Amino acid sequence: MEQTVEQKLKALYELQNLHTKIDKIRQIRGELPMEVADLEDDVAGLETRIEKFKAELDDTEDAIVTRKNMIKEAQNLIKKYETQLKDVKNNREYDALTKEVEIQTLEIQVCEKKIREFGFDIASKTEVYEKAAADLESRRKDLDIKQGELQTITSETEKEEQGLNKKAEKAETLIEERLLTAYNRLRKNANNGLAVVTIDRDSCSGCFNQIPPQRQLDIRQRKKIIVCEHCGRILVDEALTQEVVPA
Numbered sequence: 001m002e003q004t005v006e007q008k009l010k011a012l013y014e015l016q017n018l019h020t021k022i023d024k025i026r027q028i029r030g031e032l033p034m035e036v037a038d039l040e041d042d043v044a045g046l047e048t049r050i051e052k053f054k055a056e057l058d059d060t061e062d063a064i065v066t067r068k069n070m071i072k073e074a075q076n077l078i079k080k081y082e083t084q085l086k087d088v089k090n091n092r093e094y095d096a097l098t099k100e101v102e103i104q105t106l107e108i109q110v111c112e113k114k115i116r117e118f119g120f121d122i123a124s125k126t127e128v129y130e131k132a133a134a135d136l137e138s139r140r141k142d143l144d145i146k147q148g149e150l151q152t153i154t155s156e157t158e159k160e161e162q163g164l165n166k167k168a169e170k171a172e173t174l175i176e177e178r179l180l181t182a183y184n185r186l187r188k189n190a191n192n193g194l195a196v197v198t199i200d201r202d203s204c205s206g207c208f209n210q211i212p213p214q215r216q217l218d219i220r221q222r223k224k225i226i227v228c229e230h231c232g233r234i235l236v237d238e239a240l241t242q243e244v245v246p247a
Contacts, residue, residue, distance in 0.1 A: 005223055008225065009234075011171065011175050012195075013236050014244050015171040015183065016196035018167050019193060022161060022168065023192075029157075032150045039142055043139050046132055046139060050136060053125055053129040063114075071112070074105075085097050197235060198241055199211055199219065199238060204233065206228060207228060207230050222237070
């Protein structure tokens, strides 16, 4: 059965009422969900960064151990060559062993230089690592607090919001698709989420622009759906709002 314009207006106003109540519940939560999401991103980012620093520090420590082992090996070779120098038979053997000692001595110097560089690198990265770890601890504390606040608010309003959402879904089935699409578009574009508004002091209660007397009369007659010439919101008369049973 085709709905009358009055029935359509009442259905739209009832849906608006339900959505307004849902909006108010979500306003209570405010920016908390976004703050929690941002903090979760911060914590995840810092954890990744810290893991990277830890891996780099471990690699540098391993490199130092490797260089120290190379020094020991070079020192052992020097001792071996120096012992062999005592038993050389000719200048060619002497020169060859002396050259080997020089090579190993140079190898020790290179390793010692590298170890010093690694030491500076570790000191620098450790400082950054410790700062990141402190930041992570701070962010985790902030996250715990915000999650607790959000959980408290959500638990207090969750049941009510779920009930209102079910009523809104049911109310939407009573509105023809074309009107519902227009309603949703208006809600999306309105800062306060109001797509259906009343006349208040001869003005649109959505944008507060004045409505001409003849247009007000047309709205009260409920013969056609009328929108505000300024903001595009659907207009209903005050008397209709009294006839709609509150959700």
